[in-house]
Amino acid sequence: MPVAEYINFMLERMDDIIVLTGQHIQLSFIAIVVAIAIGVPLGILMTRFPSISSFILGLANAVQAIPSLAFLGFLVPIFGIGSTPSIVMVSAYALLPIVKNTYTGLTGIDKAIVEAGLGMGMTEQQLMTMVRIPMALPVIMAGVRIAVVMAVGFTTLAALIGAGGLGQLIYRGISMVNNRMIVAGAVPAMILALAIDKIFSFLEKAVTPRGIR
Amino acid sequence: MIRFENVTKKYGDTEIIKGISLEIKDSEFVVLIGPSGCGKTTCLKMINRLIEPTSGRIYINDKDISEMDVIELRRNIGYVIQQIGLFPHMTVRQNIELVPLLKKWPREKRAERVKELLDLVGMPPEKFMDRYPTELSGGQKQRIGVARALAADPDIILMDEPFSAIDPIARTQLQDELYELQQKLHKTIVFVTHDIDEALKLADRICIMKEGTVVQFDTPEAILRNPADDFVENLIGKKRIWKQPEYVTAGDIMITNPVKALPSRTLAQAVEIMSESGVDSILVVDKENRLLGIVTAEDIRSHRDKAKKLEEIYTSNVFTVKPDVSILNVLRLMSQKNIGYVPVVDENNVLKGLITRSTLVNLLGGN
Numbered sequence: 121m122p123v124a125e126y127i128n129f130m131l132e133r134m135d136d137i138i139v140l141t142g143q144h145i146q147l148s149f150i151a152i153v154v155a156i157a158i159g160v161p162l163g164i165l166m167t168r169f170p171s172i173s174s175f176i177l178g179l180a181n182a183v184q185a186i187p188s189l190a191f192l193g194f195l196v197p198i199f200g201i202g203s204t205p206s207i208v209m210v211s212a213y214a215l216l217p218i219v220k221n222t223y224t225g226l227t228g229i230d231k232a233i234v235e236a237g238l239g240m241g242m243t244e245q246q247l248m249t250m251v252r253i254p255m256a257l258p259v260i261m262a263g264v265r266i267a268v269v270m271a272v273g274f275t276t277l278a279a280l281i282g283a284g285g286l287g288q289l290i291y292r293g294i295s296m297v298n299n300r301m302i303v304a305g306a307v308p309a310m311i312l313a314l315a316i317d318k319i320f321s322f323l324e325k326a327v328t329p330r331g332i333r
Numbered sequence: 334m335i336r337f338e339n340v341t342k343k344y345g346d347t348e349i350i351k352g353i354s355l356e357i358k359d360s361e362f363v364v365l366i367g368p369s370g371c372g373k374t375t376c377l378k379m380i381n382r383l384i385e386p387t388s389g390r391i392y393i394n395d396k397d398i399s400e401m402d403v404i405e406l407r408r409n410i411g412y413v414i415q416q417i418g419l420f421p422h423m424t425v426r427q428n429i430e431l432v433p434l435l436k437k438w439p440r441e442k443r444a445e446r447v448k449e450l451l452d453l454v455g456m457p458p459e460k461f462m463d464r465y466p467t468e469l470s471g472g473q474k475q476r477i478g479v480a481r482a483l484a485a486d487p488d489i490i491l492m493d494e495p496f497s498a499i500d501p502i503a504r505t506q507l508q509d510e511l512y513e514l515q516q517k518l519h520k521t522i523v524f525v526t527h528d529i530d531e532a533l534k535l536a537d538r539i540c541i542m543k544e545g546t547v548v549q550f551d552t553p554e555a556i557l558r559n560p561a562d563d564f565v566e567n568l569i570g571k572k573r574i575w576k577q578p579e580y581v582t583a584g585d586i587m588i589t590n591p592v593k594a595l596p597s598r599t600l601a602q603a604v605e606i607m608s609e610s611g612v613d614s615i616l617v618v619d620k621e622n623r624l625l626g627i628v629t630a631e632d633i634r635s636h637r638d639k640a641k642k643l644e645e646i647y648t649s650n651v652f653t654v655k656p657d658v659s660i661l662n663v664l665r666l667m668s669q670k671n672i673g674y675v676p677v678v679d680e681n682n683v684l685k686g687l688i689t690r691s692t693l694v695n696l697l698g699g700n
Binding site for chain 1: 353378381383404405406407408412414415416419420421422423424429432435465467468481491
């Protein structure tokens with residue numbers, strides 16, 4: 121019974137899988153935090169300087185288009201091997217959905233509402249913090265959710281440059297032509313991605329202000 | 334007091350405000366009206382500087398607003414726009430207390446003000462305070478919009494088509510409420526609308542605009558009586574007079590070709606004329622069409638000799654009115670004297686027309 125074999129194989133390697141899953145989560149988490157820390161302010165900045173917005177979106181799009189393996193190859197000479205280049209790469213890929221959604225979320229607000237805010241004497245800052253950001257939060261969170269799922273997927277590549285994570289089992293399985301090994305890495309990575317997607321869809325609802333749910 | 338001095342606004346080469354000068358007095362309710370693109374909303378938004386004029390100056394209480402701090406200026410002017418202007422992510426309370434919050438009022442004072450205002454617009458605070466705009470009807474939202482504009486007790490309130498997205502029944506009620514509110518609060522209100530009925534109902538003065546200019550700026554009465562040109566006449570509509578009886582004059586509704594006869598006619602001829610025209614009275618006029626008196630079918634019946642002339646029997650003490658008399662006065666005269674018809678004559682007693690009970694009935698019937 122092949123399925124039982126696969127399951128047995130995974131159960132035997134449970135300790136390994138748990139450690140690697142922990143690494144995987146850590147790597148994607150750091151990458152996502154970096155991407156949010158850069159992406160959200162960048163999106164806000166773009167609303168202030170609309171002239172740069174198309175340039176930044178174009179740049180983020182271009183990054184997205186670089187083949188990930190090649191990208192990783194470029195980063196190794198700069199950052200060496202280990203977790204740093206992996207985090208940089210994953211952040212770069214996760215940036216686009218975050219920047220894009222932040223920008224569209226902030227600018228997609230009904231003109232009448234913006235005008236009401238300004239007409240009542242809000243400063244640009246107050247309009248941003250009291251109106252634009254709270255109203256854009258669901259859209260921003262949707263972007264973060266896409267980015268997180270992407271990050272979990274891309275982090276499997278981290279194993280190539282010795283950063284660990286579930287990718288390690290996959291690559292080992294490929295080089296040893298051991299399907300059970302590949303599955304032992306791929307299945308937990310999938311489960312992780314789905315679980316995180318669920319968690320973030322819940323978060324997305326939680327941050328949506330009651331009045332616009 | 335708000336004063337516009339030669340204000341213009343250009344977008345590129347198109348001049349959408351062409352040198353407007355006008356003055357809005359304290360506690361005055363002024364309605365800006367005109368077809369879309371006439372510049373009424375632009376004018377409104379120039380008062381709180383959401384739009385800056387290309388040239389000219391705007392003064393509030395003799396202070397040039399372009400020299401004021403724009404944030405401070407806006408916080409001291411109430412602003413109401415269509416219902417969409419409420420912040421959907423904020424509760425009713427948060428929406429109302431927004432300007433006081435921006436002005437850094439202490440919490441207790443804000444809470445008190447919210448309750449006061451909800452009471453003022455007739456929405457029980459404990460019931461509505463914590464609702465979100467999506468949980469309110471269109472009319473309720475607009476009441477909150479008005480309450481929000483009043484929150485920091487500004488002297489001036491700008492309203493940009495506030496009731497246009499609301500169903501007609503709720504709109505009528507909101508208009509009545511706003512009118513009553515204004516009787517209590519005496520704010521200076523500048524109100525933009527494209528609905529002439531709304532303007533006539535609410536305004537102390539109406540500013541009629543067309544293609545970036547002011548066509549007429551006057552009281553509703555004066556505009557109804559003396560429309561400045563065809564454009565204004567069209568805007569207020571010919572039917573307008575029927576809705577406002579106090580502005581309808583005898584000349585507007587009189588029959589202009591009443592049945593009349595010279596005094597030299599015989600009674601027999603008069604009977605023939607009356608039966609031809611289906612009336613029961615005949616006006617007696619001289620050759621210059623001056624009114625001499627009246628003869629009714631009743632009068633004729635009481636005379637056997639049908640060869641008699643009208644001049645022998647007509648009643649000369651007839652109640653008449655001038656063409657510019659309000660129909661309300663005509664009605665009063667008719668009911669006081671218990672008469673069925675009133676001839677309309679000019680100052681030389683020349684017959685201009687006739688008003689009968691049936692004319693008035695037709696008028697009330699809307700014809």
